[in-house]
Structures are given as C-alpha cells and as structure tokens.
Amino acid sequence: MVKKLLSWLFKTADSLNENQPTDTEITILYGSHSGNSEFIARETARYFKMQGIEAGIKNMAHYTVSQLSSENTILIVVSTYGEGDPPPGTESFFKELEYTNMSLRHLQYSVCALGDSDYEHFCQAGKIVDQKLKELGAVPLLARKDCDLNFRDTATDWIKNVHRLYIKNKHSHNYQQDDCIKTGTSVEISDLSTPLNNHIKKQNPAVSIHSAHIINKVLLNPGSSSEIYHIEAKIDPETTHYRPGDTISVIPRNPSPIVKSILNHFRISPDYEVPFKGELSTAGELLQTQLEITTLSKNTIKAYANATNHKALKALLENENKLNYYIKQHDLFDLITDFPNGLKIEDFINIPEKIRPRYYSIASSQEKNPHELHLTVKQIRFHQRKRVYYGACSNHLSWLKKGEKFPFKLVPNEGFRLPSDPKIPVIMIGAGTGIAPFIGFLHHRSINNTNKNWLIFGEKTKNSDFLYNKQIIEWKRQGLLQHLDMAFSREPSTRQYVQDKILEKADLMVQWINEGARIYVCGSVRMGEGVKQAINHLPLNKPKDINRSSTILELLKYQGQYYEDLY
Structure with a gap:
C-alpha cells in the first residue's frame, strides 16, 4: 500500500514546461x-x-x-x-x-x-x-x-x-x-x-485536524488604526509538519456580540433548542460555531428573500451593483434588521450558509522552531451604522488567552515554495499582513546563513505600521537581508507603494533576475496587480527563443522565477 507521496522534494518550477512536443501520448x-x-x-x-x-x-x-x-x-x-x-x-x-x-x-x-x-x-x-x-x-x-x-x-x-x-x-x-x-x-x-x-512524505489522515495552544501574543502596530498581532502557538511536531509558504485553515467561533444581537432579535436565549439537519441543537451554539453570520453571500440573501417574500429584498437581488455593495458592507444581523420579517428562529436557522474557514499564512519555520507555529493576524473591527462590526476569525484568534487552544488544518502551498538551493537569490514583495510568509522565509533562510535576500515591504505609516520592525532591522544589520526597501502610502513626504520601489530599483531588480532570483509576492489582489504591472515595465531583455509578444511576467513564470499568494 502506498504510504508516501510522489517526489515532493522535486521543485514545481523544474524542467517540465508547457511547450511539450505535439506527439505526446x-x-x-x-x-x-x-x-x-x-x-x-x-x-x-x-x-x-x-x-x-x-x-x-x-x-x-x-x-x-x-x-x-x-x-x-x-x-x-x-x-x-x-x-x-x-x-x-x-x-x-x-x-x-x-x-x-x-x-x-x-x-x-x-x-x-x-x-x-x-x-x-x-x-x-x-x-x-x-x-x-x-x-x-x-x-x-x-x-x-x-x-x-x-x-x-x-x-x-x-x-x-x-x-x-x-x-x-x-x-x-x-x-x-x-x-x-x-x-x-x-x-x-x-x-x-x-x-x-523512495521520495514520498508520509501522510496520516487521522491527524488532518491539528491542535495548537497560544503561548504568546504581541501587538505589532501600537497606535495604528487597525490592530495586527503576532501570535505564537505550540504544536505537536510528531503530528504537525509544515513548510515555509504553507497556510492554515481555521474554523472560527463567531463574535459573541453579534450572536447575542441575533438571539435578542428573535427574543430567545442561547439555550433555546431548534431542529437543524435532523437534530436538536441550541440556537446559541449554531450561531457561534456552525453558521456564517459575519459576512453575507448572494445565496444567503436569496434564501432569505424566498423565505420572507420581501419585495424590497427581491428588488435588491435584481440590481447587481447595489447587491454587491450590500454584501460587502453588511452582515447577517443587518439583513434581518434592514428587511424585517415574521420568521421564527426555526425557519430562519436553515437560511445562513455553513461557516467558512479563514486562511492564514504561517510566519515561522519549523526547522528553526519545531514545536511552534506563528501567525500574523489583523483584527477586523470597525464602527459603522451606530454599531461595531467584527471579523469572525481575526477576533477569535486575537481574543484567545495564553494556554487556550484552537483547531486548524494545514494547507500545503506547493506554488509558493522557497528554492531548494539556498544560494538562489530571493526577492520578497509584500504589504500589510502579506509580510507573514516572508518572516517564515527569512527564519528558514537564516539557518543556512543565506544573505541573498531582498525584502520590499509596504504599509500605511512608518511609526505605527512597520510590522516586525525590530526583527527586520536586526536581520538587515546581520546581513541576512542584503536589501531592504520600505514603502509607506500615508507618509506626507514620501507617499509610495511597493510597485513604486520596484520601478525605482529597476536596474538592481533586473540584475537579480538575471542571477536567477525568485520573486515572491504576497498581499491583496489589488496590491498584486500593481506589482505585476511594475514588473512588466522592467527593462529585462527577452531570450531570442521566447515569443516577443510575451510579457516580462509571463517570461518569469515560464522560467519558474515568479510566485504569488494573493487574497
């Protein structure tokens, strides 16, 4: 019986390319x-x-x-x-x-x-x-x-x-x-x-759900408009194996304030029992752990409209622009208060979708800290419409106290791997919490004292939002980071984004690319688009055998020199 997986030590970007002969079987x-x-x-x-x-x-x-x-x-x-x-x-x-x-x-x-x-x-x-x-x-x-x-x-x-x-x-x-x-x-x-x-990694399905407990939590940006935490958790290295670039999937516990608001709306207690999927469950437990309540989807709104026959809500469903705006700006409690109905909790409880997992890049190296897993978590919490809105998982994780546990699944990210040869240069481009995997990368690269590392990082302000500033500055002083470029978008004197730094350092970027550097980009989709546009404007010469209409980015992907993890 096969117990190992096919050659995970091989690199994705190696030789096999898509320009295969047409006579393949x-x-x-x-x-x-x-x-x-x-x-x-x-x-x-x-x-x-x-x-x-x-x-x-x-x-x-x-x-x-x-x-x-x-x-x-x-x-x-x-x-x-x-x-x-x-x-x-x-x-x-x-x-x-x-x-x-x-x-x-x-x-x-x-x-x-x-x-x-x-x-x-x-x-x-x-x-x-x-x-x-x-x-x-x-x-x-x-x-x-x-x-x-x-x-x-x-x-x-x-x-x-x-x-x-x-x-x-x-x-x-x-x-x-x-x-x-x-x-x-x-x-x-x-x-x-x-x-x-001979080269396959053992996988034990029995431990696909892992457990971690909090050992430390540090606020990375005191004074910032949004709190970002570095969270350290203890894991069992016998059952939990991760690599730099991997992410974890966490099923959150929904914030108690919104759970309480929904219960109050229906005038029931948390212990009130309702039939759900053929079994009796308490309304409080369902809203806290089973149902998606901090975000909305078109399916949830459509199901609610069908159950209530609410004319205004059906009109909203017919206007795609207004519908998308409503989905982005509101949660489940808004839905039931903006479009009041006579539904009982027994009819309502089957309308929300199943709670969705949230994903976090791992900000540590298991080779350096075998018993630990680190995360970078931005707490989503803001005031609007005379109430407080909460993110589900970000608040769940940041509210956990030392010693408390949380379950998670590992999500291998084979498309975001460090080169197996530590001598290959690495360019890391990230903004905000997109710094997370690069902290793990640098911890990992420090084991081999590899100094061909270049970090381009962007955030709002230098004083309040320079995440991991002490660690990064120390890495620069030690020589682990050969180049460090910072872009702060809300500094009055130097308003810049990471893509501006790419163009500013275009000649050096081309030099590193010609030396075989791998480029890694992590952050929002919007940030990623700006980075890709900047890369396509680099003065890089294309090989003669490459289609001249190909972009620089396509060339780098083809050569296995560009990787992204955007969200």
Missing part, C-alpha cells in the same frame, strides 16, 4: 490558483515519464475546448476557487465548455479535483468538468478523485491508478466504461519499482 491540463493543481499535474507528467510515457502539460488558462477534438487521452487537475468557482484565468475555458455541443466520444479522461470540504461547493470546478465531459460522450478512464486540503494521499492514489488503467487500456485495446474505478472506492496498489516510493 497524453495531455495533462491544469487549472490552478495557489499552485497545487499545477504541482500535481507536473508530478503526474514526471511519474508517467519515469514509466516511459511522454505527457504534455497545458495550462487551462491558455487552452480552448476545441483543442479536445485532437486529444485521445486527457488528464485534468483543477482546483475550486471561492464559492464553487473555477480558478482565476480559466473562466473562458469553463464558459466555452458550458456552451459547446461537440462530440468527444473518441476521448478518454480522468479528473483530479482539489478543494476544501469546509466549503459548501467542495471541488465544484472539477465536478463541472467531469459532468460536462460525460455529457459530451467522453469516457472516464478513472472516476474523478476529490482531494481535500491534505491532498497528498488522494493525489498519489489518482496518479498511480490512472497510470495503471491507461496501461491496461493500451494493452487490451478494448476499453470499457466498466473498467473505471468508482469514486470513493478504496484501492489497493501494489508497489512499483520506481523512485516513487
């Missing part, structure tokens, strides 16, 4: 946001190649559905983004797939879907592709595999079995749909005589 198509789908696709191609089978890799963002007509076997690895959406950049592929009626009876395929089971629409993007391909007549070589956050074992299982069935079909020339292994079936896999079993 198999095409592996990936749609990725964090990089995990791309990583699995590349490892699949690597494994097939070790078995003597050439497989081409294609990015779904640059692939059309019409190209399927020339494929014989296609393997699809795709993640789900947000509330059941396809990953950014793949929208045109999904739209074309939705409307096509081309026949794909000649095509055999298999789908490896990635998602997070804490979300309602788990692996939805993969399910959509799988269902549509079946409708078009394509035959599943292996039934779809749905991978949760701890995807290693499931992905390995999919890789090995899809290879086994491909070989079986190739030799028999009589492939039948009944050969397809049904989704969810437990499969015994005999060991293969390849490096596969």
Whole structure:
C-alpha cells in the first residue's frame, strides 16, 4: 500500500514546461490558483515519464475546448476557487465548455479535483468538468478523485491508478466504461519499482485536524488604526509538519456580540433548542460555531428573500451593483434588521450558509522552531451604522488567552515554495499582513546563513505600521537581508507603494533576475496587480527563443522565477 507521496522534494518550477512536443501520448491540463493543481499535474507528467510515457502539460488558462477534438487521452487537475468557482484565468475555458455541443466520444479522461470540504461547493470546478465531459460522450478512464486540503494521499492514489488503467487500456485495446474505478472506492496498489516510493512524505489522515495552544501574543502596530498581532502557538511536531509558504485553515467561533444581537432579535436565549439537519441543537451554539453570520453571500440573501417574500429584498437581488455593495458592507444581523420579517428562529436557522474557514499564512519555520507555529493576524473591527462590526476569525484568534487552544488544518502551498538551493537569490514583495510568509522565509533562510535576500515591504505609516520592525532591522544589520526597501502610502513626504520601489530599483531588480532570483509576492489582489504591472515595465531583455509578444511576467513564470499568494 502506498504510504508516501510522489517526489515532493522535486521543485514545481523544474524542467517540465508547457511547450511539450505535439506527439505526446497524453495531455495533462491544469487549472490552478495557489499552485497545487499545477504541482500535481507536473508530478503526474514526471511519474508517467519515469514509466516511459511522454505527457504534455497545458495550462487551462491558455487552452480552448476545441483543442479536445485532437486529444485521445486527457488528464485534468483543477482546483475550486471561492464559492464553487473555477480558478482565476480559466473562466473562458469553463464558459466555452458550458456552451459547446461537440462530440468527444473518441476521448478518454480522468479528473483530479482539489478543494476544501469546509466549503459548501467542495471541488465544484472539477465536478463541472467531469459532468460536462460525460455529457459530451467522453469516457472516464478513472472516476474523478476529490482531494481535500491534505491532498497528498488522494493525489498519489489518482496518479498511480490512472497510470495503471491507461496501461491496461493500451494493452487490451478494448476499453470499457466498466473498467473505471468508482469514486470513493478504496484501492489497493501494489508497489512499483520506481523512485516513487523512495521520495514520498508520509501522510496520516487521522491527524488532518491539528491542535495548537497560544503561548504568546504581541501587538505589532501600537497606535495604528487597525490592530495586527503576532501570535505564537505550540504544536505537536510528531503530528504537525509544515513548510515555509504553507497556510492554515481555521474554523472560527463567531463574535459573541453579534450572536447575542441575533438571539435578542428573535427574543430567545442561547439555550433555546431548534431542529437543524435532523437534530436538536441550541440556537446559541449554531450561531457561534456552525453558521456564517459575519459576512453575507448572494445565496444567503436569496434564501432569505424566498423565505420572507420581501419585495424590497427581491428588488435588491435584481440590481447587481447595489447587491454587491450590500454584501460587502453588511452582515447577517443587518439583513434581518434592514428587511424585517415574521420568521421564527426555526425557519430562519436553515437560511445562513455553513461557516467558512479563514486562511492564514504561517510566519515561522519549523526547522528553526519545531514545536511552534506563528501567525500574523489583523483584527477586523470597525464602527459603522451606530454599531461595531467584527471579523469572525481575526477576533477569535486575537481574543484567545495564553494556554487556550484552537483547531486548524494545514494547507500545503506547493506554488509558493522557497528554492531548494539556498544560494538562489530571493526577492520578497509584500504589504500589510502579506509580510507573514516572508518572516517564515527569512527564519528558514537564516539557518543556512543565506544573505541573498531582498525584502520590499509596504504599509500605511512608518511609526505605527512597520510590522516586525525590530526583527527586520536586526536581520538587515546581520546581513541576512542584503536589501531592504520600505514603502509607506500615508507618509506626507514620501507617499509610495511597493510597485513604486520596484520601478525605482529597476536596474538592481533586473540584475537579480538575471542571477536567477525568485520573486515572491504576497498581499491583496489589488496590491498584486500593481506589482505585476511594475514588473512588466522592467527593462529585462527577452531570450531570442521566447515569443516577443510575451510579457516580462509571463517570461518569469515560464522560467519558474515568479510566485504569488494573493487574497
């Protein structure tokens, strides 16, 4: 039985590129946001190649559905983004797939879907592709595999079995749909005589939910308009293994003030019992731990409108701009007070969606602190409409006291890995809490005394918002940071953003890139767009064999020199 995962020590950015020969036997198509789908696709191609089978890799963002007509076997690895959406950049592929009626009876395929089971629409993007391909007549070589956050074992299982069935079909020339292994079936896999079993990391599903307890908490920005905390938690290194760049997923406890407000609205106590999913539960516990109440979604508003038949709310649903604004600015308590109704709690309790996990980049290195996991948490709390609004998880974590525990899941981020060779230069670009993974990176790089590190960090003001200032300045003094550039957007004399620093240091940036530097970007999507625009304006010479219409950013991605984690 396979107990280890395929060659996680290989780097995603290594050799296998997407300009494969057109005569490959198999095409592996990936749609990725964090990089995990791309990583699995590349490892699949690597494994097939070790078995003597050439497989081409294609990015779904640059692939059309019409190209399927020339494929014989296609393997699809795709993640789900947000509330059941396809990953950014793949929208045109999904739209074309939705409307096509081309026949794909000649095509055999298999789908490896990635998602997070804490979300309602788990692996939805993969399910959509799988269902549509079946409708078009394509035959599943292996039934779809749905991978949760701890995807290693499931992905390995999919890789090995899809290879086994491909070989079986190739030799028999009589492939039948009944050969397809049904989704969810437990499969015994005999060991293969390849490096596969020698380089795989052991994964224990029993510890997919980990536990940590608070050992220290430090306010990083005294005097700032929004509090940001550095939180240190103790973990069990025997069961919890993370790498720089990884994130964690936390299911929060909703803030007590909003829970109390909703209970008061319905004039019930926290212990009032209501039927929920076939069982009796207390309203207080459901609102605190099971339901999404600090944010709204279109589905929640639509369900509430249908239950109340509220005319003003139905009108809001028909105006997309006003609806999106309302969703961004309000929470569940606003919904029930802005659009009053006669619903009883028994009818209302099934309207909100399941509480969603929140994600935090890890700000530590386990090689340096084996028993610890560090986070950088911005507390979301603001006054509006004569009341206080709270973020769910940020307040939950920042309110925890020393010794208190919280459960979490590890979320591997294979698309945001440090180079395995510590001599390779690293450029880190982040703003706000986007500094978190870079603190972990620098702790990790300090182990090998690697000084080819450059940090470009942006925040509002120098005096109040320079996060980790003492640690960063000390790293600069020690020489761990060869270059440090700061951009403060609300300093009267020097209003700058991180993208301004990129252009200001363009010549040095090009020099580092030519030396093989890896660029890492972490922060908001808006910040990331500014950074990408700046990178595309760098005076970097393109190799002669590269399409001249390609952007600098596309070139860097192609060469494995650009990685991002945006939110």
